[in-house]
Amino acid sequence: MRTTVGIVGAGPAGLLLARLLHTAGIDSVVLESRDRAYVEHRQRAGILEQGTVDVLRAAGAGERMDREGLRHDGIELRFDRTRHRIDFPALTGGRSVMVHAQTEVCKDLIALQLKEGHPLLFEAEALAVEDATTARPRVRYRHEGRDAVLECDYVAGCDGFWGIARRAIPERLGRTFERSYPYAWLGILADVPPSHEELVYARHDRGFALLSMRSPSVSRLYLQVPEGTDPDDWSDDAVWTELERRFETDDGWRLERGPVTQKSVTPMRSFVHEPMRHGRLFLAGDAAHIVPPTGAKGLNLAVGDVVTLARALIHRRDTGSDQLLDAYSATCLRRVWQAERFSHDMTALLHRTPDAAPFEDRLQLARLARLTSSRAAMTDLAECYTGFPLG
Numbered sequence: 001m002r003t004t005v006g007i008v009g010a011g012p013a014g015l016l017l018a019r020l021l022h023t024a025g026i027d028s029v030v031l032e033s034r035d036r037a038y039v040e041h042r043q044r045a046g047i048l049e050q051g052t053v054d055v056l057r058a059a060g061a062g063e064r065m066d067r068e069g070l071r072h073d074g075i076e077l078r079f080d081r082t083r084h085r086i087d088f089p090a091l092t093g094g095r096s097v098m099v100h101a102q103t104e105v106c107k108d109l110i111a112l113q114l115k116e117g118h119p120l121l122f123e124a125e126a127l128a129v130e131d132a133t134t135a136r137p138r139v140r141y142r143h144e145g146r147d148a149v150l151e152c153d154y155v156a157g158c159d160g161f162w163g164i165a166r167r168a169i170p171e172r173l174g175r176t177f178e179r180s181y182p183y184a185w186l187g188i189l190a191d192v193p194p195s196h197e198e199l200v201y202a203r204h205d206r207g208f209a210l211l212s213m214r215s216p217s218v219s220r221l222y223l224q225v226p227e228g229t230d231p232d233d234w235s236d237d238a239v240w241t242e243l244e245r246r247f248e249t250d251d252g253w254r255l256e257r258g259p260v261t262q263k264s265v266t267p268m269r270s271f272v273h274e275p276m277r278h279g280r281l282f283l284a285g286d287a288a289h290i291v292p293p294t295g296a297k298g299l300n301l302a303v304g305d306v307v308t309l310a311r312a313l314i315h316r317r318d319t320g321s322d323q324l325l326d327a328y329s330a331t332c333l334r335r336v337w338q339a340e341r342f343s344h345d346m347t348a349l350l351h352r353t354p355d356a357a358p359f360e361d362r363l364q365l366a367r368l369a370r371l372t373s374s375r376a377a378m379t380d381l382a383e384c385y386t387g388f389p390l391g
C-alpha cells in the first residue's frame, strides 16, 4: 500500500491529523493496533482547551461537542476546608474550557474518517518505521495475520508513549527528559450527577483529590494514592469515604455518592523526547511527551502537535518549501515545555509527597493562599489552564 502520510496510531493525535490532512486534500492511511471498540471506550482525558475546541469545530468534528459538551468558566481550588474559585473569562479576556470526553472526540473522528471512506485499519499493528531519513520511509505492519508494508512520503508517529515510532530514532540522536512521581491517581467513573458544576482541585493533608465530570449525569473522581496501588484494594465505599474526607469544607458542602462503573489507577509521569522529528518521521502527542494529568494538558498537546504538522505538510505541498517541516520540532517543543512546566507545578502544588516535612506543607499552603488572593497569580493560572497558543 502507498500513501502520502502514514499515520501510526488512532488516538486523538492520529485521528485528528488524518482529518486535518483530508480537509486539505492530502491522503493518509491510519494504522491502529487495537480494535475499534477498545479505542472508542478507553477512558482518559476530558478537558478541551479553547484552542482545541476551535480546531475541532473548524475540522467539522465539533457538532456533538457543541451539543453535549459542557462549557466551564472556572475551577475551584479547595484547601484548609475552604473554597476558592478561579474565574477564567474574567481573568483572560473571555477564554474558557470545554468538558467533553476524549472517548467522544475519538468516536466522532473515527465516524467521519470511515464515513468518507478514508483508510483507517483497526487491528493493524505497526512493527517498525524504516528508512525514515530517505525520501521513501516505510511502515511495516501486521494486519489480519499477514505482514504488509505501507510506503509513504512522510510518517506521523502518533502511537502513544508505548508505541514503536519513537524507537526509529537512533538513541545517539535523541535525548529524553523524565520525572516520575511517588504517587498515582485512583480514578472512578460513577453514575451520579457531579456534586459541583465546575472541577474541584483539593489539597488535603491526606493527599490530593479531584472532582471532575464526563456529562451532567456521570462523575469522574480521582484520589492521590501511592504508586503501584492495586485498584481492587479499594472498595467503592472506601473510595467514597476518602473522597468525602478530602473534599470536606466548613460550609457544609456535600459529595453525592452513586454506583461506581469503572475504577483504575493512572501512574504520574513527565517525559519529553527531543527532537520530535527524524528525517521524514514526525512524532506527535504522547509518542513524544507525557505530562501528569493535573494540568489537563495531554490531549491538548497532542492537538497542538498535529495542527503544527498538518500546517507544515500543507505548506510543503503548496510551496515546495520544507521550512515549516524543519521547524516542526522546535515549534512544538516550545509549547510542550510550557505544558510540562504548568503540569509539574500544578502537581507539586496540590499533591502531598509521602515524606513531606511540615515546612513543605506550610509552603504549599502559602503558595495556595497567594494563588487565590493575587489577581496576577490567578491570571497566570487561568491563562495556562485555558491553553497556550497553537503553533
Ligand SMILES: Cc1cc2nc3c(=O)[nH]c(=O)nc-3n(C[C@H](O)[C@H](O)[C@H](O)COP(=O)(O)OP(=O)(O)OC[C@H]3O[C@@H](n4cnc5c(N)ncnc54)[C@H](O)[C@@H]3O)c2cc1C
Pocket: 008, 009, 010, 011, 012, 013, 014, 031, 032, 033, 034, 039, 043, 044, 045, 046, 047, 102, 124, 125, 126, 127, 158, 159, 160, 161, 162, 163, 164, 266, 284, 285, 286, 287, 293, 295, 296, 297, 298, 299, 300, 302
Ligand atoms: C490511563 C490514562 C489516563 C489519562 N487521563 C488523562 C486526563 O484525565 N486528562 C488529560 O489531559 N490527559 C489524560 N491522559 C493523557 C491523554 O489521554 C493523552 O495525552 C492522549 O490520549 C494523547 O493522545 P495520542 O493520540 O497522542 O496518544 P494515545 O491516545 O495513546 O493514542 C495512541 C494510539 O496508538 C495506538 N498504537 C500504539 N502502538 C501502536 C502500534 N505499534 N501500531 C499501531 N497503533 C499503535 C494505541 O492503541 C492508541 O490508540 C491520560 C492518559 C492515560 C494513559
